Amino acid sequence: MSVTIKSAREIELMREAGKILAKTHEELAKALKPGMTTWDIDHLGEEIIRSYGCIPSFNNYNGYPASICVSVNDEVVHGIPSRKHFIEEGDIVSLDAGVIYKGYHSDAARTYGIGEISPEAGRLIEVTKQSFFEGIKFAKAGNPLNLVGHGIGSHLHEDPEVPNFAGRLRGLKPRPGMTLAIEPMINAGTPEVVWLDDDWTVVTEDGALSAHYENTVLITEGEPELLSLVSEAH
Ligand code: MF3
Ligand code: CO
Numbered sequence: 602m603s604v605t606i607k608s609a610r611e612i613e614l615m616r617e618a619g620k621i622l623a624k625t626h627e628e629l630a631k632a633l634k635p636g637m638t639t640w641d642i643d644h645l646g647e648e649i650i651r652s653y654g655c656i657p658s659f660n661n662y663n664g665y666p667a668s669i670c671v672s673v674n675d676e677v678v679h680g681i682p683s684r685k686h687f688i689e690e691g692d693i694v695s696l697d698a699g700v701i702y703k704g705y706h707s708d709a710a711r712t713y714g715i716g717e718i719s720p721e722a723g724r725l726i727e728v729t730k731q732s733f734f735e736g737i738k739f740a741k742a743g744n745p746l747n748l749v750g751h752g753i754g755s756h757l758h759e760d761p762e763v764p765n766f767a768g769r770l771r772g773l774k775p776r777p778g779m780t781l782a783i784e785p786m787i788n789a790g791t792p793e794v795v796w797l798d799d800d801w802t803v804v805t806e807d808g809a810l811s812a813h814y815e816n817t818v819l820i821t822e823g824e825p826e827l828l829s830l831v832s833e834a835h
Contacts, residue, residue: 604752604760606778611705611754612819615780618702619817619828621653622709625698626829629669635690635715639671642696643682650700658699658706658757665801670697670710672802677786677794677811679801690716693726695813697784699757706757708782709829710815721789722810729787729812736783740818740825743774750783753817775820780828784815 607615628649629642646669650657657668665679672680672695673688680695688694697710712726736748752759761773763781775781788794790809797804805811819826 604773604779605754606776607754607780607819608778612778612780614703614705615707615754615817615819615828616831618655618700618705618707619709620831621650621655621702622698622700622707622817622829623831624653625649625700626696626709626711629696629698630711630713633688633694633713633715635688635692637688638684639673639680639682639686639688639694640684642671642688642694643667643669646696646698650698653700653702655700655702658701658708659697662699662757668698671695672697672811672813674810675805675808677788677803677805678813679803681799681801688715691718691722693718693722693810693812695811697813697815704755706753706755707817707829708753708757708784708815709817710784710813712812712814725787725789725810725812729785730814732785732787733783733814733816736785737818737825737827740775740781740783740820742777742820742822746773746775746781748781748783748785750781750815753780753782777820777822779820780817781820782815782817784813786811786813
C-alpha cells in the first residue's frame with residue numbers, strides 16, 4: 602500500500618476520530634482502579650467508543666480478540682484482556698485503543714499508574730511520554746522518519762512503516778497531509794522482548810516494567826498536529 606496524503610475532508614474526519622479517542626482515554630483513566638479486571642477495562646472501553654458512534658478498530662484485527670490492548674507491568678504491547686487478570690495498586694497499565702469514525706482511524710495509547718507506584722515506574726511513564734514529544738519535534742515535512750509507528754487513515758496500518766529506532770537507512774520523508782501513529786514503547790531494563798504463546802502479548806524478557814505512549818499525528822507545513830490529544834477534551 603502506498604503512502605496517502607489526506608484531503609481536507611479526510612483530515613476533518615481524522616480530527617473527529619482523534620477527539621473521540623482522546624475522550625475515550627480520559628474516561629478510561631478516570632475509571633481505572635484496583636480490583637478491576639483487564640476485561641472490565643476492555644468492556645468499558647468498547648462501550649465508550651460505541652457510545653460515540655465509532656467502531657473499535659482493534660476488535661478482530663488480524664484476529665485480536667478485544668477492543669482495547671491492556672498491557673500490565675512487564676507486558677510491552679498487545680496484552681489480551683482477561684476476566685482473571687485483576688489490576689492492583691502499584692501496577693502500571695498501558696491502554697492502547699483505536700477507533701473508526703466514518704471510515705477513518707485514530708490510534709492512541711497511554712500508560713497509567715494504579716494508586717501509588719514506585720518512583721522508577723513513575724519515571725518510566727514520564728520518559729516514555731517525553732520520548733514521544735521529543736520524537737515528534739522531528740515529525741516535520743522533509744525530515745527523514747525514524748520514529749516509532751505507522752501510517753494511518755482509512756486503514757489502521759498504512760505505509761509508511763515508521764521504524765522503532767534509529768536505523769542505518771534513513772526513512773521516508775514526511776509530507777504535509779500524511780497522518781502517522783507514533784508510538785514509543787520503553788522498557789525499564791533491557792530492550793529484549795518475548796512473544797507469549799497467545800500470539801499477541803509481548804513481554805520484557807527480563808521481567809522489567811514497560812510503558813507505551815502513542816498519538817495519531819498530522820504532518821503539516823509547520824508543527825505537527827496531534828489529532829488524538831485535543832485540548833478541548835481536557
Ligand atoms: N497501536 C497498535 C499497533 O499499532 C494497535 C494494533 S493492536 C491490534 O500495533 F490488536 F489491533 F493489533
Ligand atoms: Co499503532
